[in-house]
Amino acid sequence: MSGSRISADLTILVIDENAIRASIIEEGLAEAGHRKVTVIHEVQGVARLIETLQPDVIIIDIESPNRDMMEHMFQLTRSVSRPIAMFVDSSDTASIEAAVDAGVSAYIVDGLKKERVKPILDMAVSRFNAFSRLQRELAEARNALEERKVIERAKGILMKMRGLSEEEAFALLRQSAMNEKKKIADIAQSVVTAAGLLL
Amino acid sequence: MSEMFSMSALGSAAPPRVTREQKTLRAGFIPLMDASILIVAAELGFAEKEGLKLDLVRDVSWANVRDRLAFRQFDIAHMLSPMPVASMLGLGSNPSPTITPFSLGRGGNAITLSARIFERMQILTGLPDDASALANAQALAAVLLDMRARGEAAPTLGMTYPFSSHNYEFRYWLAAGGIDPDRDVKLVVVPPPLTSDALAAGAIDGFCVGAPWNMVASERGTGRIVAAKQDIWPLAPEKVLGLRPEWAEANADTVSRLIVALDRAARWCDEPGNHDHLAEILSSAPYIQAPRDIIRRVLNGEFHLDARGNKRIIPDYFLFHRGAANYPRPHQALWIYSQMMRWGQAEFSGDNRAKAESAYRPDLYRNALGAEASTPDATEEAEMLSAFMDGKPFDTADMAAYVARFPVRTDAAPPLAAHDA
Incomplete structure (x- = not known):
């Protein structure tokens, strides 16, 4: 060049x-x-x-x-x-x-x-x-940031609704993801969506 | 993530068939209604039934479609009928050998002028609302002379590509009215989805493009449809399936399966009972961004000529299959070549004639479909070769003489200029 x-x-x-x-x-x-x-x-x-x-x-x-x-x-x-x-x-x-x-x-x-x-x-x-x-x-970084935000919100919802610690909330998300063969971010998104419908 | 869980599914799957031919085909297309057969073959399982997978890739320009087919990003492509002919003749920026074994239907084009120009045509010549395509062209010629006498600039008219049915049909219509498309007006290229806006903004005064864009402009009240493709020449080819000849040879079985899939899809598209469904598919997000009810009416050939309620029904405005619409006729390739000669894009020679003819491959169509091939009816076909708007029959035997018989052509005396003061 x-x-x-x-x-x-x-x-x-x-x-x-x-x-x-x-x-x-x-x-x-x-x-x-x-x-x-x-x-x-x-x-x-x-x-x-x-x-x-x-x-x-x-x-x-x-x-x-x-x-x-x-x-x-x-x-x-x-x-x-x-x-x-x-x-x-x-x-x-x-x-x-x-x-x-x-x-x-x-x-x-x-x-x-x-x-x-x-x-x-x-x-x-x-x-x-x-x-x-x-x-x-850039798109991947944005995506990762979005996923992290959703996981944080889902953890907050679980901690509040089920009286869990932060670590327990994350473990629950991770366990559900493994059981359902999905990504943690996807499970977190369902938690956030469900909470939006229930509250 | 998802990869590790799909492993369980692998165990139960049948082992892949050993074949050297390609079964997943990348198909380039431009979002227009005449891509219907390809879209339906992919969406409704006709390709799958033949063991093929069609990956449709939407593109933005015919130049891209041509280049991506040439450089192997696409295996097959939705193309303008003159593109394989131009490629075989070595015309254009990147001519790479291209053939067509399957025509993607007939019809679909129309010519629209701005409401402003059409109004002048009516005032100046007393043109009725239901005037013929030829009368409309003659009235435009009268307006052009009037504009010139008043010192107004010549109108700018849009079409899609230098080697397009639209270019040759627009020129044919203008010339039949006595207008020289290179001297009396300015022809420019406008991407089809932009034509209606360009007309509304006054950037162009008319255009010839495929469906549904003429109807979109007429329903907005900015344009008036003055001729349909059928008025100019009912047998005029529209879009075709383009392939690289060496790829078609290496994948002969795949090409046959593809033709069968497209034949089934074409029959489905032709069925009026399927048109609601077809309109729904076409107007969905990956395809044509135009209102579904307009697409539905265009499929019916139901034309709103303008926004004042003038209507016209054109039977068989779209022919997806009937009338041997899928049969790639070598004389269609020759007619395209004749228009390329007429407008100075190509020279006459026996060698060129053979090259032009070689772009259309009815042998591949017949081989694939056997007894189910829809071949043209000889009597009907002979009639079709005389069914031009200016009454001039197409003579394949003497192409040079056929071209010379057109009073308006490149290098002929400019007709309107004779009236100059």
Whole structure:
């Protein structure tokens, strides 16, 4: 991912509805020595932007429903001087598969050497993957926090209603979970729900 | 957690059948009513009965569906009928060989114009409420000339994808009215679920998309339906099942089972008695976010043309199975190719003709269904090849001459420009 000087003069357009991810990509491109980078978060007016910007490379997240609009635009411009096509190198399907897996796609100006684009795509793929990993971890952490809160509430309910100590309440939850082959958080949730109905 | 308890169940389960073919299929689809057959095959057990599991994956763009099929994230896909043809001809951003052994039905498209433009058409030409699709197109041509005389900008019209039935049908309708779709209007791509809002906001002045989005706009009072797919060409193919040819070869038995499952699902979808149930499935969360009663009426072909109560019933607006709707006709692929030539997307050559034809694979359909295959009736089919809104019969024998007979086409003299002051 070290900045190769020869590709640093490329004009790059990044289209990503997720502003945080877009800035992560932008940072990666800056680290690799790219200075002519434009980032947009919505595709409104992108046709005009592409006309004026004349990008060599377009990086787009594949969750954008506006990809079809870009396909149409590339069809219209295929006969003009700068036809743009999706980054596909038949000798390197593994890297394009990795890109689609990661949720990113790239279009390049026809005739641009593949080796100038590959580091850009590889960087985008690794950053897209890192971003999804972060998001997944965040979701897991949130989930764990939620579960802990529910268990605390269930313990409180059991302690109050059955006069148990905190340790006894937790042991009861754990024992029920084992007996019913469920997660403690699920048992705790039923306790909380049941208490809401009974009280 | 749950893994350790499922072990007990393993002991009693039958050993898995040894087979090299894939039995769990990832199927990409776009949330539209013409994905019904795939959805029903997965939801109502038709796939399961054939020993297959369909994992439906909802996607947001046709470009994604194409790429995810090409790069093996999908095994099969809900596709626009021109997509396999474009792939075989090497057109578009990522052309990767794609075939179709099964057509996912006919019908479902319509053309909607903004209520504002339609009102101008009526005032200017005295167009009646029940005018034909051709009369509507001609009235639009008159309004375009009027707009040009007044120095107004040409209208912007939406469709779905450069290689879509919508693109070719919209162009066919406009051109039949004497309008050049590349010079007299501006065609843009708008994702189908956004069309009604885009029309309401004035971002576009009309669109051609699949169901239920035309009805959604007309019931809101923002749009007026001016033509249905049936008016343009009743045999026009709509969505198809797309496969990679090398995958289909390696999984020949699975492909046959899949075609049987889809055939059963298609017969189920065609049955009017099942339409309440179908509407309920389609309007549920993972599928189409549109009101269930609108979906139910669209299945009936019951059209509210506008919000003033003008109605039209289109029999067989959706054909899921009858009329050999699932049979992938090579001449449908050729007609698509003719329109690609007409609008400058493809060149004419014998080689291209063969490539276009190879995208549609009735042999796979026949093999899978044997005696149960619904094949086209020869007499009916011959009639269908003449049933175009402009009365021009489709001649498969001489494709170049067929294309040359259209007065409006790319590189032809622009018809409306002749009226320029």
